[in-house]
Amino acid sequence: MADEKLAKLREAVAGLSQTSDSEKSGFISLVARYLSGEEEHVEWAKIHTPTDEVVVPYDTLEAPPEDLEETKKLLNKLAVLKLNGGLGTTMGCTGPKSVIEVRNGFTFLDLIVIQIESLNKKYGSNVPLLLMNSFNTHEDTLKIVEKYTNSNIEVHTFNQSQYPRVVADEFLPWPSKGKTCKDGWYPPGHGDIFPSLMNSGKLDLLLSQGKEYVFIANSDNLGAIVDMKILNHLIHKQNEYCMEVTPKTLADVKGGTLISYEDKVQLLEIAQVPDAHVNEFKSIEKFKIFNTNNLWVNLKAIKRLVEADALKMEIIPNPKEVDGVKVLQLETAAGAAIRFFDHAIGINVPRSRFLPVKATSDLQLVQSDLYTLVDGFVTRNPARTNPSNPSIELGPEFKKVGCFLGRFKSIPSIVELDTLKVSGDVWFGSSITLKGKVTITAQPGVKLEIPDGAVIENKDINGPEDL
Template sequence: MSSPHDLELDAETTALLQRYGFDGETFASLRARLDRGEAGDDANRIEGAVRPPEDGDVRPLPELGSADRERLTEKGRAAMAAGKVGIVVLAGGMATRFGGVVKASVDAVDGQSFLALKLQDARRLAETLDATIPMFAMTSFATHDEVERLGAEMSTARAPVTTFAQFISLRLTSDGALFTDEDGAVSPYAPGHGDLPDALRRSGALKAFRESGGELLYMSNVDNLGATLDPAIIGAHLEANEASGAKITAEVVAKEPGDKGGAPARVDGDLQIVEAFRFPDDFDQDTIGVFNTNSFVLDAEALDRDFPLTWFAVRKKVDGREAVQFEHLVGQLTAFLPSAFVKVARSGADGRFQPVKDPAELEARRPEIRALLKARGVL
């Protein structure tokens, strides 16, 4: 296998790449793709016949207080009480718009950080149900040490915290050379949340979770505090599994102007998430009225295997210049595993989509986030 040493990098960079699992063979293969001109927008397009979801493909989460909602809640609570449920929090991002700190550590509401509120959500259910609900925080090279420190401070017997790092790669120029800054240093990056299955397995965390009786993982972004661990969401997944063998349940919300990301669609008849940039040019994305929130219930056993996720070429401005980085995305797991889709409220008392990208958005959303966290017993 290729190693960082083959790139003739300085000792500090080589050590960083080795620590975070740099895959030299994959890097060389992707670099060759770029050299051959096979990393443009057309290469990212999905192959196959694409159609909007059919009636019944996306099911609404029953309203709060309804008999159907209570039924799902009881199913989910039973699974949690039996120690079958854990949470995964994606905590690899740096909050560049908050001053370049680790986003998980940012004060979100009432002096508590994003990460602390995610953990408190799991802890309050674990204590109520006399159960253990572990948190698995996926970090990056930029956030690992800080998130690991925070996790160790907040970990409890009821809600233990395990941190594991995703992998690392290096940015390229459009002609395939290593992208370097004005000082000549290479530019590392974390190659997308598609690292999740492999990173969780390689760390040993997935094996330990399964051996302890764990069966389901609820995954969400650290900066979406609306995505709390709702037993009804777990119950909805369990019912979808019973009805159709679903191994993933994805939360979607009504699409609004400006939303960028994936949506459920049928590709050659198979229901899956298709990222916005992958749809054919002639496909009208407005025919799909929902949007992927990147919150999923994942079957731990089904996750414990290799997945040939697609590497997408992404062009970004770094220090005012174009850089190319290859990323893979966790939503593509729906192309390989039977999947269900549940439509949840975007905002309001039952709202589950409150992403925060910058201080202004946090300030605007904070009153609603505070209200829903209080209503759910997190605050």
């Protein structure tokens, strides 16, 4: 039955003109693996906590050379790659998420470029920036990067694969059933980075320039900056792959974690965990770290493994309903590739290297006095003594960036804030200070305005009378 399904699908895919031969074979290979049910199930009893040799504590890394010339040599072995395939739709924006303004009028992409420019200027190095787009973000990104043509940094863009969504009940590609617009297709997750880097010719280009490592990170993670200690360690120890992990808090209980499994370091995702062990997986006692998706990978190793078709990462089935049609997309994650590389390690990094902006509540954190901006680097305010950030929960009225910005005359001071929960039609004046635990609730049909200069500490506010 599976063979029959695959044969029909292969025939239909062969007739699709919007995708390349390498994309077609990559897609068919993914579907064949999915249909064969080859998914490896994790045997819970074989899971071990990795040692410090496998997940190296950041503070044990040697300091990199202070000599400018030595630092330049190290940096010239590096390329930076940002995953730029995501749209800002969840935050109410059109176009790539990386063009949302983060601070002082700068977008994520501006900050990334400024950071690498500062490095290249300081050390006379040539660290290029690569952006992996999806077909959703490609055209907009090309227009945006034009403004960096005069900078001291080479910017390369390439597209990740474009795979057809599969109509679930017939198991046929949706474009062959007439859905030829963008909705008929999907980008197959960031695990696709390795073949796409190769197929685009960018991998060979980097190798020809003497690059040895690529630092991969999500474009919305403001903490993912080039770290000389990590680069120095990998080059000296000849680790082919490094995943940055950081201590779990209760907000990260669903994040993938590193385990030792059958003498290999492996990423364990919540989807792979047997139901009976899900609570154990979520506990921060046994699984203390999670994957930040900041990855450092050796370029020659990528070439070797892609050419051998050896990167068989766990398949993530992602069923969706689009325009009333049930479709299936099969995806993979870049972190899951760790077990195929030699001398792969994790490095347990400070939380400051994980500062993603997934929602407007995250935007409030990075736009507040909790952070300052220097040379494109977002630095945490030392006046904040609590090592973790405040927990912020904003109601649906704040979900879209435009609405969020409109409701604040200026972003409140939150250096001494522990938790903030806002619901209903709430508007903030300027120069407001929030401290401790604050809850602000506007009753249905009531517009609640917090006046300029208000200082609110450990209070529940349900109406003007509470201010």
